[in-house]
Amino acid sequence: MPIQLKRLLILGVVLVSIFLILKYLMTPESFGQYGHYRGKALDEVAAYPTKYVGSETCYDCHDSIVLAKSEGPHSGIGCESCHGPGFKHIEDPETEKLDKPNTRAFCAHCHAFNKARSEKAITQQNILEHNPEDNCTECHNPHQPQQ
Template identity: 35%
Template sequence: MKDIEHLLRVAVIFLASITVFLVVRAVVKPESYGKIGRYRAEALDDSKALPVRYAGQKECGPCHKAQVKEKAGSSHSGVSCESCHGALAAHVAAPKGAKPAKPAEAEMRRFCLRCHEASVSKPAKFPVQDGTKHNPDMACGMCHKPHAPKI
């Protein structure tokens, strides 16, 4: 008996540690952890439930038919409404409540040139202008309508 006493002592320590581990694990582990993979399955629902701020292009057409049609036939056809007017999911939900942003006339040059300022880094085919030389004192909108910019 004396010979295996030290073995028994170690075995008891091991068993106790394993029990403590299992108890702690059962208490600490979130319920949905491991249901799909090594993560909380509920985290997926959290990610899915986040609010949407940008409504998407197709939401604009039903109310703003004329503008959407004008834009669709222009060189800005690939630019979505929210690209210039900002996030509009709130406006879609309550059209009278949240109003879309619109670059002010004084702001217009800076805003348009953010895309159209000449730069060696831009693709060769993209239409650009040197803002310091191209009618520097005029707002872009005086000649170019934003929804159909070609004159």
């Protein structure tokens, strides 16, 4: 083998070894465990705290409201859909109170007349004409809206 090639070969081997050493040092521990990513990232994403606790949790203390709601047309709606996330409230129920939205605008999010809403999917009202001075909750019980 000519001397030029030998020298080039040595240089090549050195460069490849440096690359392999750097790759070994810089690849994170769990990389490639399941695929081309850090396996531990799955646990890190899964460890994120939850904020919406689910309606089953509400039943433990507010069973009468949950039961009353179960008979009306709002029975399929989760408590936190209107009242907001309950993660602080379940830790400290006395000081951390949840929202009790009762404005016309809030009910209008679902019940205002809009051509885009299917008439089969939801009861709709013209909120500009239907008792414009009053809050909806003065006549309708939000947990049992038909009464």
